Amino acid sequence: MIKLTIVAGARPNFMKIAPIVHEIQKQSSQGKEISFRLVHTGQHYDKKMSGDFFEQLNIPDPDENLGGGGGTQAEQTASIMIAFEKELLENRPDLVIVVGDVTSTLACSIAAKKLQIDVAHVEGGIRSGDLTMPEEINRMVTDSITDHFFTTSAIANSNLQKAGVASDRIHFVGNTMIDTLLANQDKFAQPEGEFFDSLIPKQYFVMTMHRPANVDQEQSLKAMVDAIVAGTEGLPIIFPVHPRTAKNLQNIGIKTGNLHMIDPLGYLEFNFLVRNAKGIITDSGGITEEASVMNVPCITLRDNTERAETIHLGTNELIGTDPQNLAPALAKLMKGDWKEYQGIPLWDGKTSERIIDTILKIYS
Incomplete structure (x- = not known):
């Protein structure tokens, strides 16, 4: 049985994890040996910023809520790391899945790696080049210790390759946010x-x-x-x-x-x-x-x-x-003089399927 721990903390994360959770549930119901624990770090703790998303996107209640909201970024990071380390010691997975670029992404990646647990970063490799953005620091640090990268674009692939990441750790799968968008439209x-x-x-x-x-x-x-x-x-x-x-x-x-x-x-x-x-x-x-x-x-x-x-x-x-x-x-x-959508490769609603198929191949 492959055991996954999926981390969500802030509003953008919920759209990214929902289809991953649904795909695991689907593959598990078809007899695949895979299970998950869902950990909400509590980074966004407002009902509108968090609770509504669980209901609307049909995400199951978290197995654990770390209550890491509030305080400065450093206080929030520390609080989440302490609570997540305890969660991992009590419920050790084969792989921790983090998504996006929020404080929870960084904090949980560090806690997992210090316990010698593999980390997969969904939306790995994206870069703005702007170190005034806290999110850019979160991305860079997370990607420096990540084991497997699930990427949204050829640009992200290129960023990781330039940073020396081996190609067998980069998995170009598309965008889970678009899975959620297409499934709910x-x-x-x-x-x-x-x-x-x-x-x-x-x-x-x-x-x-x-x-x-x-x-x-x-x-x-x-x-x-x-x-x-x-x-x-x-x-x-x-x-x-x-x-x-x-x-x-x-x-x-x-x-x-x-x-x-x-x-x-x-x-x-x-x-x-x-x-x-x-x-x-x-x-x-x-x-x-x-x-x-x-x-x-x-x-x-x-x-x-x-x-x-x-x-x-x-x-x-x-x-x-x-x-x-x-x-x-x-x-x-x-004036109506605006460009049209050209189509972005693999933004087709099947990203989560590709992610879970890849995890099953690697960890089975």
Whole structure:
């Protein structure tokens, strides 16, 4: 029996682990000798940031919740490492699967390797080249000690090869977030309320901002929001607001008729809005992937991206963090002069099947 421990900690992780869990359940029901424990590190402990995702994506309740939320990044990392080491000593697996690039990914990889347990990194090898991003440090450290890499793109493969990783440890499988997207698209649901009833498809924008470079400096945040409001020509802008961003926006006192700040949404509701939007304005990495596959124009407010395939083959454009760059990008989008999704190799909904097949071959 191959024993796996799957780690999830923050909101983006849940979309990435759901199809892996479902594939293990399927293969186990077909007689394959494979089992898993699901460990929630508690990095995101808000109901909307965590609980709703388990329900909507049909993820079983975690076998263990480490309660590692809150505190500084160092405190969170330490807390998760201590709790996860205890979990591994009590329930030792053959392989720990970590996903993405959040604090939990880094902390659990280190704890596992120090106990001489193999680590597989789903979404290994992606790089932004920007060491001001905590996520980039998490990726680099995790990949430096990972045993098996499940990659989303040829670019990620190349990054790992350049770092000296042997080719038999790099497994190009695709993107589990897209497995989740394609499996759930028939269940996308309009959020409840009169405001959402009033929205006209392709006549509104969805916006997300959470990166410190964009939201922590109040004057630059105000300039960015002002430029977005001006460039969208009065169309509604739906902005599910991260708690930290909400506080900063409150301090600035932004009030405008077409900017609608709302609480974070569940997965099915948020992607319903994305699919029907005229465009997306974001500083997130994952949303650029989902928007591309749904062929929705996407503007990314960053100077770099670890998901370059969304620019080369998707609908994403990187415009930087200067608010002045928004006017020409939005003018182009408003005219309907935007690129179409070209198709990204292996983003086909079968990534988790490839991951579990590979694990069965290696560890059987």
